Amino acid sequence: MTTAIEVKGINKQFVLRRSRSIKEAFVWLIQGRKGDLSEKFHALKGVDLEVKQGETVALLGFNGSGKSTLLKHISGVMIPDSGTVRTRGRVAGLIEVGAGFHHDLSGRDNVFLNGAILGMTEDQINERFQSIVDFAEIGQFIDTEVKFYSSGMYLRLAFSVAVHTDPEVFLVDEILAVGDEPFQKKCIAKIQELAAEGKTLVVVSHDLDLVSRICSRGVLLDHGEVRFDGPIDDAVTKMRGQ
Amino acid sequence: MTQSNSELVRPGVSGGLADVVRARFLLKLLVRKELKVRYRGSVLGILWSYVKPGVQFVVFYVALGVFLGLEQSPTNKSGLPNYAIYLFSGIVLINFFTEALGNASRSIVGNGGLIKKIYLPRQLFPVASVWVSAVHFFPQLLILLVACLFSGWHPSLLQVAAAVVGFIIVALLATGLGLLFGAANVYFRDSENFVDMLLMVATWASPVMYSWTMVQAKLGEAWFFIYQLNPITVAVETFHYAFWLPTTDGSAGIPPNLLSIWIPVAVVISAAVLLWGQLTFRRLEGRFAQEL
Numbered sequence: 001m002t003t004a005i006e007v008k009g010i011n012k013q014f015v016l017r018r019s020r021s022i023k024e025a026f027v028w029l030i031q032g033r034k035g036d037l038s039e040k041f042h043a044l045k046g047v048d049l050e051v052k053q054g055e056t057v058a059l060l061g062f063n064g065s066g067k068s069t070l071l072k073h074i075s076g077v078m079i080p081d082s083g084t085v086r087t088r089g090r091v092a093g094l095i096e097v098g099a100g101f102h103h104d105l106s107g108r109d110n111v112f113l114n115g116a117i118l119g120m121t122e123d124q125i126n127e128r129f130q131s132i133v134d135f136a137e138i139g140q141f142i143d144t145e146v147k148f149y150s151s152g153m154y155l156r157l158a159f160s161v162a163v164h165t166d167p168e169v170f171l172v173d174e175i176l177a178v179g180d181e182p183f184q185k186k187c188i189a190k191i192q193e194l195a196a197e198g199k200t201l202v203v204v205s206h207d208l209d210l211v212s213r214i215c216s217r218g219v220l221l222d223h224g225e226v227r228f229d230g231p232i233d234d235a236v237t238k239m240r241g242q
Numbered sequence: 243m244t245q246s247n248s249e250l251v252r253p254g255v256s257g258g259l260a261d262v263v264r265a266r267f268l269l270k271l272l273v274r275k276e277l278k279v280r281y282r283g284s285v286l287g288i289l290w291s292y293v294k295p296g297v298q299f300v301v302f303y304v305a306l307g308v309f310l311g312l313e314q315s316p317t318n319k320s321g322l323p324n325y326a327i328y329l330f331s332g333i334v335l336i337n338f339f340t341e342a343l344g345n346a347s348r349s350i351v352g353n354g355g356l357i358k359k360i361y362l363p364r365q366l367f368p369v370a371s372v373w374v375s376a377v378h379f380f381p382q383l384l385i386l387l388v389a390c391l392f393s394g395w396h397p398s399l400l401q402v403a404a405a406v407v408g409f410i411i412v413a414l415l416a417t418g419l420g421l422l423f424g425a426a427n428v429y430f431r432d433s434e435n436f437v438d439m440l441l442m443v444a445t446w447a448s449p450v451m452y453s454w455t456m457v458q459a460k461l462g463e464a465w466f467f468i469y470q471l472n473p474i475t476v477a478v479e480t481f482h483y484a485f486w487l488p489t490t491d492g493s494a495g496i497p498p499n500l501l502s503i504w505i506p507v508a509v510v511i512s513a514a515v516l517l518w519g520q521l522t523f524r525r526l527e528g529r530f531a532q533e534l
Contacts, residue, residue: 006250014532022432072531076254076361079528086250099359102275104282113275116268117362 003088004169004200005051005074010083012044012069012224043069045224046083053088053168056201058211058232060239061221067204070221071171074202089168092118101158103147107138110146111161118165128164135190136160137183156183163190170194172203188214208236254361256527258520261363268362272370277377291378292385295337299330306451322453323490324393327386331485332450332478334382339412339474340441342375346420347437351427354534364527365520368420372413379409386485393489401484404501408480411473411508418516421523428526428533448475449482454497470497473515476508 016039044066051057059067072078073085075093100117101110111132115125133142136157146154172191191214195201205211211218211232218235220228228238262269281287307313307325314321322328349367350357357364387395419437427433447469449457454475458466469475483496497504 003250022430074253076252077357077359077531079254085253087253088250091253093360099356102279104279105275109271109275109278113271116265116271117356117360119362122267 002053003050004053004055005049005088005202006084006086007047007049007070007074008084008086009046009048010044010073010080010085011042011046012066012073012078012081014041014043015039016041043224044073044080047221047224047226049219049226049229051200051202053200054198055217056195056215057203057217057219058215058235059202059204059219059221060208060211060235064223065221066224067221068173069224071173071202071204074169075171087169090119090165091169091171092162092165092167093171093173101146101154104145106145107133107142107149107157110157111142114158114161115165118162119167120165124166132157132160132164135163135186152180152183159187163187163194167199169200170202172201172205174205208239212236254528256363256365256524258524259365259369262365262369265363265366269366269370269373272366273373273377276370276374280374288378292381295333295382298337299326299333302333302451303329312452322494324486327389327393327489328453328482328486329451330386330389331481332448334379334386335408335412335478335481336445336448336450336474337382338375338379338409339416339444341378342372342413342416343419343423343437344441345371345375346416347423347427347434349420350424350530351431351434351534354428358531358534364530365421365523368424368523369417372417372420375416376413390485390489395485395489397484397488400501401488404480404505405484407505407509408477408484411477411480411505411512414509414512414516415473418512418519421516421519425519425523425526425530428530444474447472448478450478453494454479458497470504471507471511473508473512476500476504480505 047066047070049070059070061067069078071093073080074087075091076085076087100114102113105113111129112125115132116122120128133139136153136159138153138157141149141153146157149157170191188210191201191203195214201215203211203215215232218228218230218232218239219226220235220239228235257264277288281290284290286293303313303326307321307329311318312321313325314323346368349371350364353367356362357367423433423437457469461469479497479500483500487494487496
């Protein structure tokens with residue numbers, strides 16, 4: 001099996017800025033850079049992770065354990081302070097569905113805009129447009145501005161665009177709570193279908209029952225360090241036991 | 243099926259402005275979005291792009307041309323002939339610069355929600371802002387051309403080419419400074435206020451309202467040399483050379499060595515600023531997601 005994601009010893013520190021004013025920075029500079037202008041927060045400490053192609057991995061952990069930060073490093077939104085992240089093929093995130101939506105544009109415009117943001121080409125969007133609309137069950141509202149959509153419609157359309165991007169690696173962050181129950185089931189079925197097709201999935205979720213249905217491997221993070229890496233059931237047990 | 247022949251690559255490594263060329267479909271959509279969204283919910287819509295410079299022009303024309311006597315008339319021989327054309331050709335260019343740089347500086351923070359969540363070439367946002375401003379610029383240019391034709395405009399090919407170069411100088415400069423201040427704005431929000439101030443100065447630091455000869459007369463050669471180093475000054479002068487000069491008897495003249503020295507110098511300075519902005523942007527963009 002080839003490696004889809006390779007994370008080697010990455011560290012990430014966040015700077016918790018006390019102040020953003022030039023005045024403070026200036027005073028600090030002329031005082032000879034004494035002391036630390038800002039506090040640091042270690043979000044990831046030497047994290048190693050190797051994901052093979054076609055694996056379905058759940059990142060587990062409490063709030064603030066570094067799951068989303070790790071996901072952002074895999075997607076390239078963040079760059080590690082040290083260590084390397086490498087990925088194979090196109091990586092797309094179902095990260096916070098609807099981030100690229102604009103309220104004043106019609107559903108149609110948003111499909112194109114968001115599709116392009118997620119890395120689709122013009123031809124790909126044209127080709128999959130009908131499928132996107134059908135999956136989202138938007139129907140005739142596609143030419144309405146999305147600000148008039150119900151929140152369910154909005155999320156459905158956003159999710160639909162994201163799953164149609166067809167990347168090699170899918171990153172899924174807490175978006176499985178989309179829409180009403182029938183649609184949620186449809187989403188989960190779609191994600192399972194992607195996994196069955198041999199796509200690599202990395203899922204972040206607090207819904208332990210759900211991830212144990214979708215994923216086969218669990219990685220438990222705690223305060224920026226990998227605590228456990230193994231079969232999903234063991235990971236969930238360990239998570240619950242904590 | 244998945245491709246397994248591709249290499250492992252590091253995500254989030256930017257290829258600079260080359261990425262923008264690669265993502266031109268997304269750039270096109272971002273520009274279209276901006277154009278649609280800019281005047282949403284307004285009755286006049288894109289007409290505002292004409293009304294605002296139109297009113298600005300009338301105010302400046304009456305105040306400076308008529309009251310302060312910059313317009314040449316039978317009673318005021320020392321003024322500039324065809325001052326309205328002189329003024330408008332400068333205003334359209336400076337408006338392009340003001341809008342482009344102002345929006346580009348705010349574009350990264352303004353699109354923070356997206357930049358924090360999805361990786362995409364971030365240079366797209368400042369470039370899209372400059373592009374949108376260019377779209378707003380061309381209708382104004384059209385009005386200028388109509389006004390010129392009514393005033394007996396007869397340009398040479400060289401003059402038209404000079405105007406094109408003048409536009410490119412401003413576009414390069416606005417993109418370069420937009421990348422620089424857009425990136426800096428993520429760390430220090432003072433940046434956008436600084437840009438506002440800079441834009442106010444830019445309007446008056448180039449011969450938009452007045453004539454370059456006044457600067458030369460008051461400041462002397464040495465300071466005039468420094469004045470001429472400003473690429474916007476040169477760009478405005480190329481617009482005067484292209485649009486205003488051919489409507490007059492040509493006696494007013496243009497700054498010495500405009501074509502042979504100053505235009506190349508301005509192109510080089512603008513390109514250098516673009517390079518500087520680009521390098522700074524690439525150095526700073528790695529931490530955008532956590533700083534926004």
